[in-house]
Amino acid sequence: MAFRREKFVPRGGPSGGDGGKGGDIWMESSESHNTLVHFRFNPEYKAERGRHGEGAKKTGRDGGDIVLKVPVGTIVYDEDTGEKVHDFSQPNERVVIARGGRGGRGNAQFATSTHQAPREHEEGREGEERTFRLELKLLADVGLVGYPNVGKSTLISRISAARPKVADYPFTTLEPNLGVVATGDRKHEISFVVADIPGLIEGAHTGAGLGIQFLRHIERTRLLVHMVDVSDASGRPDVVKDVEVIQEELKSFRAGLEAKPVLMVASKIDVANPDKLKKLKHWCARKKLKLYPISAVTGEGIEKLKFAMAAEVERLRTDNSALLKYAESR
Ligand SMILES: Nc1nc2c(ncn2[C@@H]2O[C@H](COP(=O)(O)OP(=O)(O)OP(=O)(O)O)[C@@H](O)[C@H]2O)c(=O)[nH]1
Ligand SMILES: [Mg+2]
Numbered sequence: 001m002a003f004r005r006e007k008f009v010p011r012g013g014p015s016g017g018d019g020g021k022g023g024d025i026w027m028e029s030s031e032s033h034n035t036l037v038h039f040r041f042n043p044e045y046k047a048e049r050g051r052h053g054e055g056a057k058k059t060g061r062d063g064g065d066i067v068l069k070v071p072v073g074t075i076v077y078d079e080d081t082g083e084k085v086h087d088f089s090q091p092n093e094r095v096v097i098a099r100g101g102r103g104g105r106g107n108a109q110f111a112t113s114t115h116q117a118p119r120e121h122e123e124g125r126e127g128e129e130r131t132f133r134l135e136l137k138l139l140a141d142v143g144l145v146g147y148p149n150v151g152k153s154t155l156i157s158r159i160s161a162a163r164p165k166v167a168d169y170p171f172t173t174l175e176p177n178l179g180v181v182a183t184g185d186r187k188h189e190i191s192f193v194v195a196d197i198p199g200l201i202e203g204a205h206t207g208a209g210l211g212i213q214f215l216r217h218i219e220r221t222r223l224l225v226h227m228v229d230v231s232d233a234s235g236r237p238d239v240v241k242d243v244e245v246i247q248e249e250l251k252s253f254r255a256g257l258e259a260k261p262v263l264m265v266a267s268k269i270d271v272a273n274p275d276k277l278k279k280l281k282h283w284c285a286r287k288k289l290k291l292y293p294i295s296a297v298t299g300e301g302i303e304k305l306k307f308a309m310a311a312e313v314e315r316l317r318t319d320n321s322a323l324l325k326y327a328e329s330r
Pocket of ligand 1: 147148149150151152153154155165166167168169170171172173174197198199200267268269270271294295296297298
């Protein structure tokens with residue numbers, strides 16, 4: 001509240017300005033953040049307060065907003081109600097998670113023709129104070145696909161700390177498993193997340209086997225690793241047919257999975273049927289696809305595959321044109 005007081009200006013009138021608005025708190029998804037650790041060491045954030053209004057009808061300055069960065073894949077819950085506030089699935093999404101208070105009104109606002117010396121003014125409103133729980137979904141970079149029993153779970157258990165169930169019958173894996181793979185030395189470490197999902201069979205898109213609904217877990221991966229059993233354990237005679245069946249099932253999911261970059265893997269080479277391996281090699285060469293023969297039993301080819309996956313993930317992470325191409329293909 002203020003009144004204009006000046007020599008030679010009788011009855012200067014009310015001159016109290018309004019208060020400024022308190023700053024808002026935003027949350028924004030960023031591709032350069034991979035974890036939530038920055039919240040662990042600094043769990044409380046305050047936006048700037050609005051300044052007081054002043055005499056001479058001066059409005060107080062608004063408080064500055066602050067923006068909290070979170071990795072893509074963060075889900076924000078209201079800690080008090082448990083309600084989901086936002087699911088950051090894309091980079092550069094921005095939402096307000098706590099609004100700053102509105103500034104008060106100075107007495108200048110209350111003047112009317114019949115009420116020329118108001119002493120009323122209005123207090124500002126408190127800003128919101130909220131507590132959130134942040135959960136980070138691991139988003140897989142690489143998805144393992146193939147028939148059941150080709151050795152997908154065995155591979156993820158060889159290259160990461162994940163220990164999914166492995167067994168000599170189809171449909172061992174009923175739920176996706178995630179494993180974090182780290183390669184390189186500490187300075188040049190590349191790490192990425194691999195998803196091992198249930199095997200696909202012909203007709204999966206019509207519900208055969210475990211269906212295809214779990215493919216959503218690899219919808220956002222950058223790279224697929226398509227595993228083909230080249231031993232006689234599969235009981236299927238034609239490896240090329242195997243590949244084509246899986247490709248058809250990926251296509252039927254209609255999420256662009258068939259257009260993703262892919263590394264082909266020939267598995268179980270310790271007990272390979274040489275004709276099957278040869279046939280797959282020729283087919284891959286013709287399709288200009290890279291083929292990595294591996295054995296989870298002897299360890300042959302595993303390191304090479306791991307580094308190839310890391311290099312490809314790294315290339316796709318930095319290659320925006322590949323991302324664009326992928327986006328356009330959808
Ligand atoms: N000889 C040999 N056997 C392997 C190799 N890799 C996996 N196996 C065996 O193949 C069988 C199936 O392996 P899993 O890793 O469970 O196969 P999966 O692809 O995860 O199968 P689903 O989860 O049913 O889709 C197991 O008995 C493994 O021990 C390999 O390189 N050589
Ligand atoms: Mg499995």
